[in-house]
Amino acid sequence: xxxxxxFKSFVPYGVIFVVxxxxxxxxxxxxxxxxxxxxxxxxxxxxxxVVVGHGGLFQFHHAAFYGVGAYTFAxxxxxxxxxxxxxxxxxxxxxAMAGLLVGWFCVRLTRLYFGMLQxxxxxxxxxxxxxxxxxxxxxxxxxxxxxxDFVTSSTSAYYFILILLTICLVVMYLILRSPFGMTLQAIxxxxxxxxxxxxxxxxxxxxxxxxxxxxxxxxxxxFVVLERxxxxxxxxxxxxxxxxxxxxxxxxxxxxxxxxGAAITVSLRTFVGIYTxxxxxxxxxxxxLLIFFLPEGVMGFITEKFGxxxxxxxxxx
Amino acid sequence: MGLSxxxxxxxxxxxxxxxxxVLRVPNVAHGSLYMIGAFSAFSISKLFGGGPIGFWLALIxxxxxxxxVSLVSERLLFCHLYQREHLMLLLFTFALMLILxxxxxxxxxxxxxxxxxxxxFRGSVSIFGLSLPRYNLFLLVLGPLVAIGLWLFTNKTKIGxxxxxxxxxxxxxxxxxxxxxxxxxxxxxxxxxxxxxxxALVAPTVSITLGMDHxxxxxxxxxxxxxxxxxxxxxxxxxxxFGLTQSFGVLFWPQFAIVFPYTAVVIVLLWRPRGMLKSVW
Numbered sequence: 001x002x003x004x005x006x007f008k009s010f011v012p013y014g015v016i017f018v019v020x021x022x023x024x025x026x027x028x029x030x031x032x033x034x035x036x037x038x039x040x041x042x043x044x045x046x047x048x049x050v051v052v053g054h055g056g057l058f059q060f061h062h063a064a065f066y067g068v069g070a071y072t073f074a075x076x077x078x079x080x081x082x083x084x085x086x087x088x089x090x091x092x093x094x095x096a097m098a099g100l101l102v103g104w105f106c107v108r109l110t111r112l113y114f115g116m117l118q119x120x121x122x123x124x125x126x127x128x129x130x131x132x133x134x135x136x137x138x139x140x141x142x143x144x145x146x147x148x149d150f151v152t153s154s155t156s157a158y159y160f161i162l163i164l165l166t167i168c169l170v171v172m173y174l175i176l177r178s179p180f181g182m183t184l185q186a187i188x189x190x191x192x193x194x195x196x197x198x199x200x201x202x203x204x205x206x207x208x209x210x211x212x213x214x215x216x217x218x219x220x221x222x223f224v225v226l227e228r229x230x231x232x233x234x235x236x237x238x239x240x241x242x243x244x245x246x247x248x249x250x251x252x253x254x255x256x257x258x259x260x261g262a263a264i265t266v267s268l269r270t271f272v273g274i275y276t277x278x279x280x281x282x283x284x285x286x287x288x289l290l291i292f293f294l295p296e297g298v299m300g301f302i303t304e305k306f307g308x309x310x311x312x313x314x315x316x317x
Numbered sequence: 318m319g320l321s322x323x324x325x326x327x328x329x330x331x332x333x334x335x336x337x338x339v340l341r342v343p344n345v346a347h348g349s350l351y352m353i354g355a356f357s358a359f360s361i362s363k364l365f366g367g368g369p370i371g372f373w374l375a376l377i378x379x380x381x382x383x384x385x386v387s388l389v390s391e392r393l394l395f396c397h398l399y400q401r402e403h404l405m406l407l408l409f410t411f412a413l414m415l416i417l418x419x420x421x422x423x424x425x426x427x428x429x430x431x432x433x434x435x436x437x438f439r440g441s442v443s444i445f446g447l448s449l450p451r452y453n454l455f456l457l458v459l460g461p462l463v464a465i466g467l468w469l470f471t472n473k474t475k476i477g478x479x480x481x482x483x484x485x486x487x488x489x490x491x492x493x494x495x496x497x498x499x500x501x502x503x504x505x506x507x508x509x510x511x512x513x514x515x516x517a518l519v520a521p522t523v524s525i526t527l528g529m530d531h532x533x534x535x536x537x538x539x540x541x542x543x544x545x546x547x548x549x550x551x552x553x554x555x556x557x558x559f560g561l562t563q564s565f566g567v568l569f570w571p572q573f574a575i576v577f578p579y580t581a582v583v584i585v586l587l588w589r590p591r592g593m594l595k596s597v598w
Contacts (some may be wrong), residue, residue: 109590116542117590119535120582127575158348237535241345241411248408278423284415288394291401291409298341 010183013256014316020162024155033226036158039165040265045246045258046172047215048293052244054176055208056188058115062120062243064102067215067235069095069220071129074145074230084148096210097216098125103209107144107202108193115190119237141231151225161222167244168215174253175211184208249290259296321453324460325519330544331467332468332511338484338547339504341403345410347388348510349417349535350383354516359383359430376517383513384466384506386417387512391505396498414530422527452521459518463511466538467549474530480504484547485563495561536578543585544594551594558585 024032048062075093076082102121129136132247136142151157175181187194187201195201224230233239242265243258251262267285272279294301333347371468388411398409471477483500484492491497515533519567523529540559544551560576566577 084445105587113542113586114592116539117583117586120539120579120586123535124576124579127579131573205580238531245411248404278419281419284412286470287408287412291398291405
């Protein structure tokens with residue numbers, strides 16, 4: 001792709017970003033909240049896609065790291081008197097440490113076994129958060145986290161989260177386009193050959209997991225900024241599966257697909273949830289329709305239809 | 318206590334393992350079918366006045382109801398997807414889980430339900446000086462019976478052998494003129510039948526509620542993995558490990574009881590990454 005083409009492909013994103021910048025004053029506060037919530041979920045789904053779509057790993061319990069980030073941030077704000085920036089740094093770092101630890105075990109295994117080991121390790125983290133009442137508040141979680149003043153209003157939280165999301169997306173994009181990111185994708189497509197040309201497959205996968213879990217931790221911190229509470233459901237495997245679905249739904253071989261998947265899921269939950277409590281039924285039906293008619297995901301469908309070159313085809317090993 | 322829990326886990330996971338072995342699909346909706354089994358056991362036993370007849374009928378009929386549900390969803394939707402990527406199949410079963418979960422909510426509502434085991438199962442018997450609730454004893458007998466039945470079925474009957482062959486090499490089975498699609502349908506329905514049976518069996522021992530699908534499915538997956546994917550005896554070993562560590566945890570450190578089985582799973586997977594027994598994969 002030439003420089004000009006590459007620039008062109010950024011234009012839609014730039015337009016969306018500018019539109020989002022001017023939205024809060026003109027739309028009702030409820031929608032501002034929904035959009036912010038979509039941003040947080042989108043960042044989470046994007047971070048998962050670093051290892052799922054681009055790394056080909058069965059990261060089945062990504063929410064555990066999201067929860068670790070959120071809990072660390074909330075605990076530092078409520079239980080200690082450390083300055084706030086420590087919390088902002090510690091959340092993602094703690095998530096990345098957890099990712100390193102879990103990943104260190106997981107990269108020894110492949111595919112489904114990898115996923116299962118991760119589910120059990122992630123469930124361990126969940127069980128601790130769920131049961132350690134004195135620290136984490138158990139199944140009640142922690143509510144009323146005193147977030148700093150500059151994000152207390154819904155509009156300022158919106159801008160704060162939008163800007164952090166944008167920074168994270170740019171960094172993720174650069175990482176995925178870097179030699180490291182390319183190697184990760186090469187490993188996804190053919191691990192044996194990569195091993196043969198002297199790439200340390202496991203170390204690359206582990207680094208991929210650490211990067212992904214770091215951004216999941218950022219998403220966790222942003223969740224607390226938005227909701228001011230944490231609870232064990234953040235680390236429950238159902239959420240992990242849900243974000244996995246978002247990646248597939250949006251199109252996991254595209255860069256921006258997971259954002260779309262997150263947007264679809266969150267808005268479905270919100271707007272269908274207003275009319276009926278059976279929103280998961282609707283989501284299930286939509287998923288089935290999608291599987292039958294748009295196997296490449298919504299974003300994959302869009303890129304295919306509207307000219308852009310299809311991204312690389314996944315090969316089942 | 319731990320053993321009888323292990324037996325229920327075994328009945329559920331052997332079904333999951335069977336589906337996984339033949340279809341190569343981790344059926345996320347398995348837990349929902351288990352839940353449907355429990356709820357329909359409740360309805361049937363209520364229909365017959367909650368007496369012993371209702372209980373036995375519930376035990377016999379609800380697995381068939383579950384099997385019917387799974388047959389319908391398989392023939393209507395799932396059977397068109399077998400050529401697709403694995404993750405798509407996983408996604409499908411997830412969608413099925415969402416749909417079935419809400420259908421259960423629509424049908425039975427969100428309240429807690431419970432059914433009583435008949436008088437015959439009340440009280441306990443003492444064996445080797447241990448006092449054991451009768452219902453648990455019943456489960457302890459039934460679990461191995463199901464295991465033997467399943468083993469006889471897959472090893473001694475023609476259709477069972479075909480299913481096992483399809484697990485190993487699906488294309489070859491198709492090449493010798495067997496309708497693979499129906500073999501898959503059959504395996505799926507049988508697996509779901511076992512989920513329903515597990516649900517009906519667990520019904521008298523727990524409160525039947527929404528969300529029980531989420532609890533069981535993750536345990537079932539881990540058990541199948543540590544046992545060896547698709548291996549029925551592996552499911553038995555895995556269930557025993559899981560059930561026993563769970564009750565061990567309840568006994569010694571109740572607050573963190575749920576940590577024990579997960580830790581056991583981690584240890585097993587690190588020690589034997591492919592599961593305890595040979596996997597069909």
